[in-house]
Amino acid sequence: MARLSYMRIKYLFFSWLVVFVGSWIVYVQYSTYTELCRGHDCKKSICDKYKKGIIDGSACEGLCTKETLYFSKCLSTKPSHQMYLGIWGNLQGIIKCQMEETAHLDFGAELEPRREIIPFDKPTKGTTVQKFKEMVYSLFKAKLGDQGNLPELVGLILSVADGNKDGHVSLPEAKSAWALLQLNEFLLMVILQDKEHTPKLLGFCGDLYMMERVQYTSLYGISIPWIIEWFIPSGLRRSMDQWFTPSWPRKAKIAIGLLEFVEDIFHGPYGNFLMCDMSAKNLGYNDKYDLKMVDMRKIVPEMNVKQLIKDRHCESDLDCIFGTDCRTLCDQNRKKCTGDIIQPNLAKVCQLLKDYLLRGVPSEIREELEKQLYSCIALRVTAEQMEMEHSLILNSLKTLLWKKISHTTDS
Numbered sequence: 001m002a003r004l005s006y007m008r009i010k011y012l013f014f015s016w017l018v019v020f021v022g023s024w025i026v027y028v029q030y031s032t033y034t035e036l037c038r039g040h041d042c043k044k045s046i047c048d049k050y051k052k053g054i055i056d057g058s059a060c061e062g063l064c065t066k067e068t069l070y071f072s073k074c075l076s077t078k079p080s081h082q083m084y085l086g087i088w089g090n091l092q093g094i095i096k097c098q099m100e101e102t103a104h105l106d107f108g109a110e111l112e113p114r115r116e117i118i119p120f121d122k123p124t125k126g127t128t129v130q131k132f133k134e135m136v137y138s139l140f141k142a143k144l145g146d147q148g149n150l151p152e153l154v155g156l157i158l159s160v161a162d163g164n165k166d167g168h169v170s171l172p173e174a175k176s177a178w179a180l181l182q183l184n185e186f187l188l189m190v191i192l193q194d195k196e197h198t199p200k201l202l203g204f205c206g207d208l209y210m211m212e213r214v215q216y217t218s219l220y221g222i223s224i225p226w227i228i229e230w231f232i233p234s235g236l237r238r239s240m241d242q243w244f245t246p247s248w249p250r251k252a253k254i255a256i257g258l259l260e261f262v263e264d265i266f267h268g269p270y271g272n273f274l275m276c277d278m279s280a281k282n283l284g285y286n287d288k289y290d291l292k293m294v295d296m297r298k299i300v301p302e303m304n305v306k307q308l309i310k311d312r313h314c315e316s317d318l319d320c321i322f323g324t325d326c327r328t329l330c331d332q333n334r335k336k337c338t339g340d341i342i343q344p345n346l347a348k349v350c351q352l353l354k355d356y357l358l359r360g361v362p363s364e365i366r367e368e369l370e371k372q373l374y375s376c377i378a379l380r381v382t383a384e385q386m387e388m389e390h391s392l393i394l395n396s397l398k399t400l401l402w403k404k405i406s407h408t409t410d411s
Helices: 002-036 037-053 060-064 129-144 148-162 169-180 184-192 232-241 250-264 301-307 345-358 363-377 386-405
Strands: 071-072 082-090 092-099 201-205 208-213 273-275 283-285 291-293 299-301
Touching: 037 060, 037 071, 037 092, 060 071, 060 201, 071 283, 129 148, 129 169, 129 301, 148 169, 148 184, 169 201, 184 201, 250 273, 250 283, 250 291, 250 345, 250 386, 273 301, 273 345, 283 301, 299 301, 345 363, 345 386, 363 386
Parallel strands: none
Antiparallel strands: 071 082, 082 092, 092 208, 201 208, 273 299, 283 291
């Protein structure tokens, strides 16, 4: 009888524990979802401004009046950056919307200046198209440097800003364009709109924009519930990431695409851009295994990075990191960060690709591939003839990979 009572108490205790833990998980998940997924607030804020005539853009009518563009699955990872699967007629894309933020730059987290709650204060009423062109030119000069082809880029922006394609940029369209130009990803989508590895801009309204959807949204890895991930050692997690990857020829094709993207942003027509977060989750690919960028918010004009990190107070080199992967040195005499970036994009890309490509690599090229990857990782911006060495290493890697896969059906 005593044993029966003990078993009953034990059963009740564990039943209560399961209910308590389950309720807690449901509560945490619900709280997290409601904080992260604020698509209704985002749409309301944008459409209120559109209906008041403050903003306009190619996606405004579909989003706010015809309702042919709507938010589907929530993909947000931060409350301030709302991200959703978007459906627009027969198009599928990714909708990104900026929510309320404070006006400061957090070097440890974001790489874009945070903005006030109302970001549509410029240009002001009465601003002529010529004056708006001058505003855009000055912004580009500050971000990209004084380059001779900036007027061409200004013209490209005005063409994109003309959402209804009537040959005229209205004040509401100009306000939308100005807000979007503060975002690195939007600027890159415009600059690289003809490049294979950049997702296409499908439409915008205010600072909300919709871009091409990428089918596979991480270079490698597997998604598992966060509650399980707590109990998995980091070493095992890295191994699991490598297990769940495409076949080696397909990985090589994806890697070639990433190397081509590095070429696109390395001293391109509008200067050099730095990849300041080399996370595999920022890179994706389509069903043909062509690399497509998933998130370009942390690809920043080099001049911008230098301005923001130079002369920051430091005690060690660890204080001179922008994002997670753009690093300079700490001048110990001045206790200030220098403005010289240590690693070029190519070295960071090779570090990311090392384990990815060496796992399952055909034995006949393993030694040569490993040698080239380590030479690539050792590349430094300060090296003599860096640009020549950069070009040689990049082309050698592409050639080695392509020669091995060009005859395979996977390529």
